[in-house]
Amino acid sequence: MPARFATIGVAGAGAWGTALANAAARAGRSVVLWGRDPQAIQAMRRSRANEAHLPGVELAAAVAPTADLADLGDCDAVLLVVPAQASREVAGALTHHLREGTPLVTCAKGIERGTELFMTQVLAQACPHAVPAILSGPSFAADVAAGLPTAVTLAARDAGLAEALAAALGSSSFRLYHSDDVRGVEIGGAAKNVLAIAAGIVGGRRLGASAGAALVARGFAELMRFGKAFGARAETLTGLSGLGDLILTCSTPQSRNYSLGLSLGRGEGLHPSGQLAEGALTAGVLVAMAGERGIDMPIAAAVEAVLAGRSDIEQAIGSLLARPQKAEA
Numbered sequence: 001m002p003a004r005f006a007t008i009g010v011a012g013a014g015a016w017g018t019a020l021a022n023a024a025a026r027a028g029r030s031v032v033l034w035g036r037d038p039q040a041i042q043a044m045r046r047s048r049a050n051e052a053h054l055p056g057v058e059l060a061a062a063v064a065p066t067a068d069l070a071d072l073g074d075c076d077a078v079l080l081v082v083p084a085q086a087s088r089e090v091a092g093a094l095t096h097h098l099r100e101g102t103p104l105v106t107c108a109k110g111i112e113r114g115t116e117l118f119m120t121q122v123l124a125q126a127c128p129h130a131v132p133a134i135l136s137g138p139s140f141a142a143d144v145a146a147g148l149p150t151a152v153t154l155a156a157r158d159a160g161l162a163e164a165l166a167a168a169l170g171s172s173s174f175r176l177y178h179s180d181d182v183r184g185v186e187i188g189g190a191a192k193n194v195l196a197i198a199a200g201i202v203g204g205r206r207l208g209a210s211a212g213a214a215l216v217a218r219g220f221a222e223l224m225r226f227g228k229a230f231g232a233r234a235e236t237l238t239g240l241s242g243l244g245d246l247i248l249t250c251s252t253p254q255s256r257n258y259s260l261g262l263s264l265g266r267g268e269g270l271h272p273s274g275q276l277a278e279g280a281l282t283a284g285v286l287v288a289m290a291g292e293r294g295i296d297m298p299i300a301a302a303v304e305a306v307l308a309g310r311s312d313i314e315q316a317i318g319s320l321l322a323r324p325q326k327a328e329a
């Protein structure tokens with residue numbers, strides 16, 4: 001009998017899509033890796049590498065790059081690995097190609113601006129005949145591509161499907177835990193990026209390791225409040241995709257979100273590199289959703305105010321430190 005999920009499609013040939021394609025190949029799958037730029041795909045075929053997004057990493061032999069979205073049509077499951085704000089567009093294009101019931105696993109971390117929808121909700125609208133799922137957790141593309149040990153969570157409403165997908169994609173170095181708490185997994189990934197910008201600001205301002213730890217703990221309290229208000233389970237929020245990813249991205253300039261905050265904290269302004277920092281795009285919608293529901297998220301709100309230019313760093317830090325002292329909750 002052929003293995004379940006023998007062929008995996010990856011829609012999005014950036015850093016994370018390329019790393020996940022290699023990880024799926026390492027797990028024994030045949031992989032079709034789609035990217036929108038035919039020239040970049042041609043170069044990838046020739047060099048067996050993705051120098052633009054993931055330099056120095058050789059593409060696994062089982063990965064077939066393509067610029068034709070129709071090539072994903074025969075895949076048994078597809079990972080959607082484009083930025084959060086592009087996910088609706090690409091999922092919509094996939095509707096013309098995917099078979100009924102194909103699992104479509106978002107690997108993006110964000111909330112859609114304008115609609116206030118989480119990633120699997122976007123997929124359900126844009127590609128209604130696919131089955132939405134999500135993969136998220138503490139995992140830098142470069143680490144996964146290098147085969148360093150990483151662990152993430154894969155969630156689907158159907159626990160059996162989540163387990164089967166996790167089994168198909170996992171290997172000894174890329175460990176996948178499974179869950180049916182889809183909402184919890186997508187909230188952790190979206191919120192931690194905003195909080196990582198705050199952690200970077202603390203680092204860039206040289207406020208000290210103690211302030212950094214306080215920021216992570218109080219930021220996590222915000223993530224928990226937001227998650228619980230949207231029905232996420234506490235054990236998910238304290239797991240890999242919540243606390244785990246928050247710790248990772250709040251601790252190193254390897255994170256593009258932390259690095260954006262670092263640059264702001266040093267007074268160098270927004271990233272000159274043009275790298276994707278999802279937290280900058282999620283901050284506004286996250287804070288708006290919290291505000292509509294009366295969820296207290298002062299750190300996320302301070303990040304949003306700085307990014308929107310309504311507050312400078314000193315004002316933002318001052319307003320956080322001036323908050324009344326209260327019971328820890």
Ligand SMILES: NC(=O)C1=CN([C@@H]2O[C@H](COP(=O)(O)OP(=O)(O)OC[C@H]3O[C@@H](n4cnc5c(N)ncnc54)[C@H](OP(=O)(O)O)[C@@H]3O)[C@@H](O)[C@H]2O)C=CC1
Nearest residue numbers: 013014015016017036053082083084086108109140141276
């Ligand atoms: N990098 C990482 O370590 C991790 C990233 N993630 C998440 O994965 C998602 C993608 O990030 P990442 O791969 O790092 O980002 P990159 O910037 O490396 O790559 C983004 C990719 O998406 C493509 N893309 C952008 N817009 C569109 C569009 N409208 N249609 C089709 N393709 C598009 C880009 O194409 P082009 O090259 O042509 O611009 C590029 O190939 C983000 O949500 C991120 O938070 C999650 C875990 C780890």
Ligand SMILES: O=C(CO)COP(=O)(O)O
Nearest residue numbers: 137138139140255256257
């Ligand atoms: O989500 C990530 C690691 O889990 C990647 O973080 P950055 O997007 O901040 O680089």
